[in-house]
Amino acid sequence: xxxxxxxxxxxxxxxxxxxxxxxxxxxxxxxxxxxxxxxxxxxxxxxxxxxxxxxxxxxxxxxxxxxxxxxxxxxxxxxxxxxxxxxxxxxxxxxxxxxxxxxxxxxxxxxxxxxxxxxxxxxxxxxxxxxxxxxxxxxxxxxxxxxxxxxxxxxxxxxxxxxxxxxxxxxxxxxxxxxxxxxxxxxxxxxxxxxxxxxxxxxxxxxxxxxxxxxxxxxxxxxxxxxxxxxxxxxxxxxxxxxxxxxxxxxxxxxxxxxxxxxxxxxxxxxxxxxxxxxxxxxxxxxxxxxxxxxxxxxxxxxxxxxxxxxxxxxxxxxxxxxxxxxxxxxxxxxxxxxxxxxxxxxxxxxxxxxxxxxxxxxxxxxxxxxx
Amino acid sequence: xxxxxxxxxxxxxxxxxxxxxxxxxxxxxxxxxxxxxxxxxxxxxxxxxxxxxxxxxxxxxxxxxxxxxxxxxxxxxxxxxxxxxxxxxxxxxxxxxxxxxxxxxxxxxxxxxxxxxxxxxxxxxxxxxxxxxxxxxxxxxxxxxxxxxxxxxxxxxxxxxxxxxxxxxxxxxxxxxxxxxxxxxxxxxxxxxxxxxxxxxxxxxxxxxxxxxxxxxxxxxxxxxxxxxxxxxxxxxxxxxxxxxxxxxxxxxxxxxxxxxxxxxxxxxxxxxxxxxxxxxxxxxxxxxxxxxxxxxxxxxxxxxxxxxxxxxxxxxxxxxxxxxxxxxxxxxxxxxxxxxxxxxxxxxxxxxxxxxxxxxxxxxxxxxxxx
Numbered sequence: 001x002x003x004x005x006x007x008x009x010x011x012x013x014x015x016x017x018x019x020x021x022x023x024x025x026x027x028x029x030x031x032x033x034x035x036x037x038x039x040x041x042x043x044x045x046x047x048x049x050x051x052x053x054x055x056x057x058x059x060x061x062x063x064x065x066x067x068x069x070x071x072x073x074x075x076x077x078x079x080x081x082x083x084x085x086x087x088x089x090x091x092x093x094x095x096x097x098x099x100x101x102x103x104x105x106x107x108x109x110x111x112x113x114x115x116x117x118x119x120x121x122x123x124x125x126x127x128x129x130x131x132x133x134x135x136x137x138x139x140x141x142x143x144x145x146x147x148x149x150x151x152x153x154x155x156x157x158x159x160x161x162x163x164x165x166x167x168x169x170x171x172x173x174x175x176x177x178x179x180x181x182x183x184x185x186x187x188x189x190x191x192x193x194x195x196x197x198x199x200x201x202x203x204x205x206x207x208x209x210x211x212x213x214x215x216x217x218x219x220x221x222x223x224x225x226x227x228x229x230x231x232x233x234x235x236x237x238x239x240x241x242x243x244x245x246x247x248x249x250x251x252x253x254x255x256x257x258x259x260x261x262x263x264x265x266x267x268x269x270x271x272x273x274x275x276x277x278x279x280x281x282x283x284x285x286x287x288x289x290x291x292x293x294x295x296x297x298x299x300x301x302x303x304x305x306x307x308x309x310x311x312x313x314x315x316x317x318x319x320x321x322x323x324x325x326x327x328x329x330x331x332x333x334x335x336x337x338x339x340x341x342x343x344x345x346x347x348x349x350x351x352x353x354x355x356x357x358x359x360x361x362x363x364x365x366x367x368x369x370x371x372x
Numbered sequence: 373x374x375x376x377x378x379x380x381x382x383x384x385x386x387x388x389x390x391x392x393x394x395x396x397x398x399x400x401x402x403x404x405x406x407x408x409x410x411x412x413x414x415x416x417x418x419x420x421x422x423x424x425x426x427x428x429x430x431x432x433x434x435x436x437x438x439x440x441x442x443x444x445x446x447x448x449x450x451x452x453x454x455x456x457x458x459x460x461x462x463x464x465x466x467x468x469x470x471x472x473x474x475x476x477x478x479x480x481x482x483x484x485x486x487x488x489x490x491x492x493x494x495x496x497x498x499x500x501x502x503x504x505x506x507x508x509x510x511x512x513x514x515x516x517x518x519x520x521x522x523x524x525x526x527x528x529x530x531x532x533x534x535x536x537x538x539x540x541x542x543x544x545x546x547x548x549x550x551x552x553x554x555x556x557x558x559x560x561x562x563x564x565x566x567x568x569x570x571x572x573x574x575x576x577x578x579x580x581x582x583x584x585x586x587x588x589x590x591x592x593x594x595x596x597x598x599x600x601x602x603x604x605x606x607x608x609x610x611x612x613x614x615x616x617x618x619x620x621x622x623x624x625x626x627x628x629x630x631x632x633x634x635x636x637x638x639x640x641x642x643x644x645x646x647x648x649x650x651x652x653x654x655x656x657x658x659x660x661x662x663x664x665x666x667x668x669x670x671x672x673x674x675x676x677x678x679x680x681x682x683x684x685x686x687x688x689x690x691x692x693x694x695x696x697x698x699x700x701x702x703x704x705x706x707x708x709x710x711x712x713x714x715x716x717x718x719x720x721x722x723x724x725x726x727x728x729x730x731x732x733x734x735x736x737x738x739x740x741x742x743x744x
Binding site: 026027029030031035037040042043047071072076078081086089090091092144165167168171203206208232233234238254281287288 | 399404405407409412414418444447449451455457459510512516535536540543575578579610614624626628631653660712717
């Protein structure tokens with residue numbers, strides 16, 4: 001196959017749709033006036049692609065589908081992004097909505113290395129959503145962070161992750177934190193009798209992240225968190241394809257939201273680049289994404305898309321313990337339910353509230369059919 | 373100084389401004405309900421920052437200024453971005469507008485290593501804007517690309533850069549292209565009697581880019597182009613701070629995916645992270661940025677901001693040869709004027725049109741006072 005398709009939403013009035021569609025087409029292909037491309041036989045035959053007419057979108061505006069040469073995009077994962085939404089990301093009113101991925105583009109990627117099945121196997125949990133919580137606020141000492149870990153693990157939380165603001169701070173240095181949290185989670189898990197995994201946040205320039213990872217692995221970390229848009233998707237690709245040997249949880253920091261359909265970023269693209277689980281801002285929380293948008297993200301992460309494994313959706317961002325049943329009903333059992341602040345609000349009653357959370361999820365799962 | 377300021381534009385009605393300002397404040401600091409932060413003395417004293425009341429923006433909407441702890445942000449350049457606009461990039465209607473950079477934040481960065489003065493010194497041109505053109509469309513063979521180089525150099529263009537779509541393609545492999553273009557530019561420059569520099573595009577995952585750079589340097593490249601948002605700002609930082617020893621031209625591909633004032637990205641942030649010259653989509657071209665927005669980008673790149681050197685603004689994106697005088701008048705002499713497609717449209721008359729461009733700029737500069 002020589003072409004792939006990319007679909008864009010055009011937020012313009014009818015009388016400008018055709019011109020904007022043409023502009024996006026030229027921008028994402030030859031990036032010159034059409035006549036310049038036509039002068040070169042190879043360019044004319046292979047590089048110019050084609051486009052649909054703009055089609056009215058029932059939700060308003062228009063949609064246009066470009067048929068783009070795989071030849072240009074297949075050089076590298078960064079180049080794929082470039083051809084997909086490089087310059088047109090700057091076109092006012094344009095949003096990237098979707099893409100297809102025929103060979104040889106698909107071979108650039110391996111998607112999640114563990115995904116839902118691999119993460120479940122590692123945790124030995126097959127019949128309910130996983131639970132997760134976050135170590136925050138930033139500013140806690142190593143001891144305070146570890147104490148939080150211990151309680152959350154004792155309360156039965158499966159994945160206990162660093163807040164994405166935790167970096168290598170003097171008041172809570174990375175190496176000391178990782179060591180202390182691994183120990184604390186082990187202690188808490190010994191008390192609960194269940195398995196908990198501490199997920200350190202890797203953050204920084206590539207060299208820093210690789211150094212952090214090496215330390216965390218030697219110390220025994222079994223999963224890590226990275227914010228793909230913050231570190232750059234090409235480096236994230238390098239991490240998932242050549243560097244990491246444990247599952248990676250993707251954090252949505254810096255994803256912006258304005259210019260790609262959320263189902264695409266953090267959904268489809270994070271999965272494609274290798275995230276095993278993807279945190280996203282859920283409806284009814286601190287962000288204003290509507291419910292159907294969140295379901296679209298979950299669908300993008302879990303839908304059949306061979307050869308790429310499904311990845312866990314991790315709805316988060318201001319979830320409440322009281323919403324456990326609703327969240328399980330909405331996202332089904334193949335999800336990781338992440339609750340941070342709502343647990344921490346319990347103060348000294350953190351352990352009880354954590355148990356209420358994990359037991360609530362287990363209970364809700366009993367009445368929810370397993371994901372097919 | 374313990375705090376820095378970040379200003380956000382809130383695109384909301386008056387009755388929602390206060391709530392959104394509060395949401396952004398919590399999100400960019402403790403990322404938990406306020407009560408959780410207050411429980412910990414260190415967090416309460418040092419991590420919660422403060423915020424202004426939302427102030428009506430004459431252009432519509434509101435502005436809010438957060439006073440954020442340097443402590444959290446100063447761990448690393450990636451962490452700085454995280455604290456600046458990590459999660460709030462997902463808040464609907466929020467745009468990052470500006471930030472201050474007191475010590476020790478400023479010490480994380482060195483800004484342009486060459487900047488306007490260093491680039492001018494390397495080229496030996498001090499009294500006029502620099503000229504630039506692009507090798508496109510993608511799809512040209514190595515020979516065709518080199519032929520274009522030769523003509524553009526003979527026509528007197530100072531910087532001849534790869535199109536940002538040029539990667540390591542089978543139809544135009546990186547190493548063969550770099551070698552051929554360096555030779556071709558040298559030949560063209562010998563004919564014109566002026567100095568021209570070929571600027572290869574480095575593109576890919578970090579490992580690929582480092583490999584490409586090593587090759588390009590050995591082959592004699594004296595400047596390179598990178599798209600910072602495509603490769604990720606943290607890796608770009610690593611490049612400019614520890615890897616590159618030639619000037620770097622920043623390309624704006626993928627910048628639209630972030631919601632920031634253009635003066636900030638690609639302007640202020642690209643300069644801060646070390647770009648020596650920054651390409652941006654100019655008014656009156658293929659993108660719809662207004663003139664004052666473009667002047668704002670140029671201002672952000674050139675304004676006094678010790679200790680950071682000024683960087684060259686490179687207005688581009690559908691510029692016309694006929695606009696030379698107007699562009700010089702608008703951007704002054706400390707600019708690089710980049711014209712690609714408009715030259716290529718000349719077809720067989722490319723050399724004449726290139727000369728018209730470079731001579732037009734030189735002529736326009738005669739009547740323009742030098743930048744102070």
